[in-house]
Amino acid sequence: MxxxxxxxxxxxxxxxxxxxxxxxxxxxxxxxxxxxxxxxxxxxxxxxxxxxxxxxxxxxxxxxxxxxxxxxxxxxxxxxxxxxxxxxxxxxxxxxxxxxxxxxxxxxxxxxxxxxxxxxxxxxxxxxxxxxYAQNGVLDRRIFISTRQGTPMLWQSRLKIARQFAHAIAYLHTAFFRPIIHADIKMKNILLDQHDVPKLADFSFSVSIPEGETHVQVDVVRGTGSFICPIYASTGRITEKTDVYNYGMVLLQILTGQRTIILDREDEDCSLPDHVRNRVINEIVDPAILLEEGGAGLEPQLQAVLELGLTCTEYDPEIRPTMVDVTKELRRIEKSVA
CATH class of the missing domain: 3.30.200.20 (Phosphorylase Kinase; domain 1)
Known part of the structure; x- marks a missing residue:
């Protein structure tokens, strides 16, 4: 003893x-x-x-x-x-x-x-x-609830959350002497407080763009699988448009209620942007949105968000908008009459 x-x-x-x-x-x-x-x-x-x-x-x-x-x-x-x-x-x-x-x-x-x-x-x-403390947890658990008990998030709440955390990313890109690239934007890095106000989190993989430069070259590509921008994955070059691609993937998830990799009609793996491209909105939108009261009248807003998400996930970074332009477009969509 x-x-x-x-x-x-x-x-x-x-x-x-x-x-x-x-x-x-x-x-x-x-x-x-x-x-x-x-x-x-x-x-x-x-x-x-x-x-x-x-x-x-x-x-x-x-x-x-x-x-x-x-x-x-x-x-x-x-x-x-x-x-x-x-x-x-x-x-x-x-x-x-x-x-x-x-x-x-x-x-x-x-x-x-x-x-x-x-x-x-x-x-x-x-x-x-x-x-x-963010009382309502990660956004992932509020969008993907098919196997959980819970009420699907209403479309206007989803749209507001998408605009608010887009504003946080734009802030990182524009508010500082050296722009900050988050580099790992995904559903699980967006937390919700008790009022469902989104909080962008986890800056583990973030980088700052040096003065006078437009990108950072890294030796090791870090991020989350299917969210990673293809150009970044193949070249190690990280820019503000890397975040835009990540954001576009999350926006498409909010719209469709789908994961980033899904099975297509031939039972093969397909990326979310490829899955929704060239399909009518009613085929790809989260069915819970269409079941809302007045859901049928949301089609113009839903279509506009789809187009924005696809533009954000374009392969060519030059085609993608800036996050400032994304926030402006989301505000316009929010104010539009469905």
């Missing part, structure tokens, strides 16, 4: 030293990233201890969302509900992606349609991020 107690004490001391070492190392890296991201000015950010995260999450008991590279937990701290993002320590690039996420999230948190960064924990080997 005494040996067990001694071993436990040694383990506790070792863990405490490891957390202290991680705090010092990560603290310098995070400060450097924040200063670089925020034009030389340090961003005021709250730091949480690992013990505070354990207490806030009841020992990481409630998982909100799990991705390939991280897990998002629900927590409560000082009467406020928060979400805690823990990166997978087995991923060799996790520290770099976590630092990028912190830097861009801090910079973009002022926008109402970006998930607000509250703080971070530096005591974990990979810095953990603490965000505001």
């Amino acid at each position: 005494l040996l067990n107690i001694a071993a436990a004490l040694v383990h506790h001391v070792q863990k405490k030293r490891e957390r202290r070492r991680a705090f010092l190392e990560n603290g310098g890296l995070v400060l450097e990233k924040l200063v670089a991201s925020c034009n030389g000015r340090p961003f005021p950010i709250r730091t949480f201890s690992y013990q505070q995260l354990i207490l806030a999450t009841n020992n990481f008991n409630q998982i909100l969302h799990r991705d390939a590279f991280y897990t998002l937990y629900k927590g409560s701290f000082e009467g406020r509900i928060l979400s805690i993002k823990m990166y997978d320590e087995r991923d060799s690039s996790a520290k770099d992606t976590a630092l990028m996420d912190i830097g861009i999230s801090a910079k973009a948190s002022a926008h109402k349609n970006v998930l607000k960064l509250v703080g971070c924990c530096l005591e974990t080997s990979i810095p953990s991020l603490v965000f505001e």
Whole structure:
């Protein structure tokens, strides 16, 4: 028994030293990233201890969302509900992606349609991020509900969400000295608060375009499978139009209620843009939309959104609109009389 107690004490001391070492190392890296991201000015950010995260999450008991590279937990701290993002320590690039996420999230948190960064924990080997809580979860679960219980989202709500998170992307592209490319826009990176206001999240793969340049050349293409822009996938060249392609894929999903890869009439894999191209709107739109009261009168709006989604996913980046133009077009569609 005494040996067990001694071993436990040694383990506790070792863990405490490891957390202290991680705090010092990560603290310098995070400060450097924040200063670089925020034009030389340090961003005021709250730091949480690992013990505070354990207490806030009841020992990481409630998982909100799990991705390939991280897990998002629900927590409560000082009467406020928060979400805690823990990166997978087995991923060799996790520290770099976590630092990028912190830097861009801090910079973009002022926008109402970006998930607000509250703080971070530096005591974990990979810095953990603490965000505001989005009560209604990821957009993915609100659109794809065929196997879940729930009420389909109404078309006007879908259209409003599409416009609002498009505005967040346009903000990233235009509001900063060095345009920010999100590079991984997808349903699971759009969270909804209690009022279904969308919050763009996860800047792990984001890049900033250098001054005087129009693109960044990367050695490793990162993103999510079928969402990745073909030009980016084949050349490693990332531009603002890379985000436009990703956005177009999400817009088509919102319209059709379909995944990005589906089976065509010959039972072969087919991309969503190819599936909906040259088909009439009533064949491809989510049936739940047409079943709404007045759904038959929505056809002009639905057709306009389809055309916008297809333009955003054109192979040639020059044909795709800018995100500023996308937001303008969505506002026009929203105001149109169905």
